[in-house]
Amino acid sequence: MKRKYIISIGLFAIILLIAYKLTANKKTINENNKPEKKVAVKIPVKYTAAKEQLLEVSLIKTGNLAPFKESKVITTTSGILQNVRFELGDQVRQGQVLAVMDNRAAQLDFQKAESNLAKLRADLQTYTELYEGKAATKEKVNQLRQDYNDALVQVDQIKKQMSDASIKAPTSGTISVKSMEAGIFANAGSEIATIVNLSRTKVQVNLTEAEVYQVRTGQSVKITTDVYMNAVFAGKVTFISPQADVTHNYMVEIIIANPSKTPLRPGTFVYADFSQKSRQNILTIPREALTESVKNASVYVIGPGNKVALTPVQSGREMGGSIEVISGLKAGDRVVTSGQINLKNGTEVSLSN
The missing domain is CATH 1.10.287 (Helix Hairpins)
Structure with a gap:
């Protein structure tokens, strides 16, 4: 009798243990089957505010000096050069007889x-x-x-x-090349000299597509050179090429005076400063804020709750690292400048600037 009692108690304990294990396992399973709570991930970005600033076009290009005029002295008939009346470096005037043929x-x-x-x-x-x-x-x-x-x-x-037979100077200037001497037979069309007019000089520079639209004919330009460290020469844009070359550059010519105290020589390396200031306020943002090209410009604007919205903008002139915004933004709008690759409309971001 006692033995049966002990066996009953053991079986009851085993049943209780099994029941406890089953209950614990069910609780674990239920916990595992509960949907996970979604935690919103904020994308870290850098930003800046669109701001108004005084328009200042900064554009400095390098170029080379060229003669204001350069003319070849050409024979118009065949014969022997009987008399040559010039030497290298001579100053000549237009219409002056330079040589006489037999x-x-x-x-x-x-x-x-x-x-x-x-x-x-x-x-x-x-x-x-x-x-x-x-x-x-x-x-x-x-x-x-x-x-x-x-x-x-x-x-x-x-x-x-x-x-x-009397060969005359086609322009006034300085003899820079003497190609023939007296006693030489010259065919019609032979070049006997080159004349350069240095009363003025011209600067030739190449501008990109973005730069050429910032320049106009008649615009004043400051010319400087390492040859005269403290001298500034006043120039004026006289020609803008209507067509780009094979490298998509536009040639621009600037005419400057050539003072006798600081004479400039063709071939000299110079700097042409097209920079201008105006009283016009424009809205600007950093160039890196754009998510696409300048032609298809758009930016991420940070709105309420630090959520971003992809906003198309119309861009204008580029000024160093900034770009003009013609429409699509207003002063004070916060735009993302770094981290755009991870964003889409409605993304919540964490800010650093």
Whole structure:
């Protein structure tokens, strides 16, 4: 009897233990099956506020000086250079005779042509009088008149040849190249000298597409060079290329005076400062705030609850690391400048600046 009692108590204890284990396991299973609480993850970003500032276009480019004018002295007829009347470095004026070609043959031809012209003039006068007296035919008079006119043309042509023998300076300036000496035979079209006009000089610079729209013809430009450390030369934009070259650059020319106290020479390396200030206030943001290109610009704007909204904007001029915003934002709007890659509309962010 006692043994049965002990066995019953043992079985009851085992049942209680099993029941406890089952209850504990069910509680664990229920805990595991509960949906997890979602914890919102805030994306860390950097930001800045859109701000108004005074418009200041800063644009400094490098370029080289070129002569204001550069002209080649060319022969217009063939012959021997009989006399050369210039040396390297000489100052010459427009129309000055620089060289004379041997024109003795032309002078002889001119004498013959004038003699023939005088004879034809006399014959024409004589036969005209005879024709009026009905002692000569009209055909004879017409033929003499034609011969006389042809002789006139021949005389003018020889005069032109004799005039071309005197080679004149096409512009005023300095002889920078002397290509031939006296006694040399020169064909028509031969180059005997180069003249550069240094009363003024021009600066040639290349501007990108973004830069060229910040420049206008007639705009004042400050020119400086390492040759004269403290000198500033006043220049003016005289030409903007209407078409880009193969590298998508636009050539711009600036004319500057060439003072005698600080003379500038072609080929000198210079700096052209196009920078301008105005009284116009513009809205700007950092360039890195844009999520796409300048043409398809948009930014993430931080709104209430630090949630972001992707906002399209119309961009304008670039000024260093900033860009003008024409529309889409207002002063004080907070825009994300770093961390945009992890964002989408409605994302909550944590801020640092």
